[in-house]
Amino acid sequence: MIDSLLILAVFIVGVASTALDIIPANIVKADRILYALWIFMFIVGLKVGADSNLSEIIRAVRPRLLMLPVLTTLGTYAGVACVGLTCGYQVFECLAIGAGFGYYSLSSILISQYAGAEPGAVALLANMTRELFVLVFAPLIYRLLGPMPLLCSGGCTTSDTTLPVILRYAGSAWLAPAILHAMILDFSVPFWVTFFCSLMD
Amino acid sequence: MFWAIGCLLAGILAGMALKGILVRLPLGHIVFAAVLTLLFIMGAQIGADKEILNNIHNIGIKAFLLTLGAVGGTMLAAWLWAAWLARGDRQKCPRGERTRRDR
Numbered sequence: 001m002i003d004s005l006l007i008l009a010v011f012i013v014g015v016a017s018t019a020l021d022i023i024p025a026n027i028v029k030a031d032r033i034l035y036a037l038w039i040f041m042f043i044v045g046l047k048v049g050a051d052s053n054l055s056e057i058i059r060a061v062r063p064r065l066l067m068l069p070v071l072t073t074l075g076t077y078a079g080v081a082c083v084g085l086t087c088g089y090q091v092f093e094c095l096a097i098g099a100g101f102g103y104y105s106l107s108s109i110l111i112s113q114y115a116g117a118e119p120g121a122v123a124l125l126a127n128m129t130r131e132l133f134v135l136v137f138a139p140l141i142y143r144l145l146g147p148m149p150l151l152c153s154g155g156c157t158t159s160d161t162t163l164p165v166i167l168r169y170a171g172s173a174w175l176a177p178a179i180l181h182a183m184i185l186d187f188s189v190p191f192w193v194t195f196f197c198s199l200m201d
Numbered sequence: 202m203f204w205a206i207g208c209l210l211a212g213i214l215a216g217m218a219l220k221g222i223l224v225r226l227p228l229g230h231i232v233f234a235a236v237l238t239l240l241f242i243m244g245a246q247i248g249a250d251k252e253i254l255n256n257i258h259n260i261g262i263k264a265f266l267l268t269l270g271a272v273g274g275t276m277l278a279a280w281l282w283a284a285w286l287a288r289g290d291r292q293k294c295p296r297g298e299r300t301r302r303d304r
Contacts, residue, residue: 003233006237007236007237007240010237010240010241010244011240011241011243011244012244013241013244014240014241014242014243014244014245014247014248015244015245015247015248015254016244016248017241017244017245017248018244018245018246018247018248018249019248019249019254020248023245025245025248025249027245033242036238036239036242037205037239038204038205038208039208039235040232040235040236040239041205041206041208041209041212042208042209042211042212042215043212043228043231043232043235044209044212044232045208045209045210045211045212045213045214045215045216046212046213046215046216046219046223046228047212047216047228047229047232048209048212048213048216049212049213049214049215049216049217049218049220049223050216050217050219050220050223050224050228051216064286067282068279071275071278071279071282072275072278072279074274074278075274075275075276075277075278075279076271076274076275077274078274078277078278079269079270079271079272079273079274079275079277080267080270080271080274081270082270082274083266083267083269083270084270087263087266089263094267094270097267098267098270098271101271105236105239105240106236108240108243109236109239109240109243110205112243112246113205117243117246117247117250117253118247118250118253118256118260120243120246120247121243121247121253121260121264122260122263122264122267123264124240124243124264125260125261125264125265126263126264126265126267126268126271127268129264129265129268130268130271130272133268133272134272141276145276145279145280145283146280146283147283148279148280148282148283149275149276149277149279149280149283151279152275152276152278152279153272153275153276153279155271155275190205190206190209191206194205194206
């Protein structure tokens with residue numbers, strides 16, 4: 001939670017720094033930001049590669065467990081596409097934002113680079129709110145709908161920030177599904193986000 | 202755009218190859234520092250764009266609606282799947298034994 005607040009604070013300081021002319025606006029318009037993004041992606045990859053224990057993951061995989069990230073993906077896309085169509089937003093932009101699955105840092109950085117600063121800001125807020133929503137409403141979601149909708153609603157955050165609330169309400173049997181769910185979604189985020197950004201006008 | 206994915210894949214392969222060395226490095230902290238730097242830049246780009254700043258309330262509404270859509274759609278999909286699984290389990294247990302998933 002402190003990390004989320006720090007991220008939001010740094011983002012707001014960034015907005016204020018150019019809005020109040022503390023730093024010149026042309027600094028952030030340079031092409032070198034793109035190189036910074038590539039280096040960032042490489043470091044994210046290093047962390048994924050060094051963290052992942054492939055044999056353990058493959059052993060934990062059951063067909064029914066694999067359905068969890070599929071349900072999260074399909075449900076999220078259906079939901080954001082409905083919002084896009086009813087509110088008159090560009091559907092591919094909504095899908096790119098939804099494809100963050102709560103992984104607000106990576107998705108918003110990618111979207112702001114490839115689709116523009118405004119969709120990037122929406123992605124940051126929407127994906128942060130997703131995490132907050134699950135943290136706040138976990139008991140209600142569990143009581144009304146059961147453990148599976150609670151786990152899926154957490155998206156990428158089910159292996160870290162929302163894991164404690166999921167285990168508290170759904171039970172410790174959901175530990176392995178929650179981690180596997182988040183790992184698969186985490187891995188899919190950069191692919192889905194760049195894919196939907198490439199389909200935007 | 203595909204350069205970003207290429208860098209990610211190269212990073213994953215390098216991470217798997219250099220696992221022994223990398224586990225000793227504070228990679229999580231390095232990624233977090235990179236995230237903060239890039240989000241500062243993202244914020245600065247937004248601050249430099251007066252059109253976005255004037256439109257900030259619409260950005261908030263759009264983000265809120267998309268959150269509702271994403272979470273609502275996900276919960277509905279998972280609830281339908283859980284209901285379908287529970288139905289299949291009840292058919293396998295005609296005496297009405299409650300399975301773990303039914304709870």
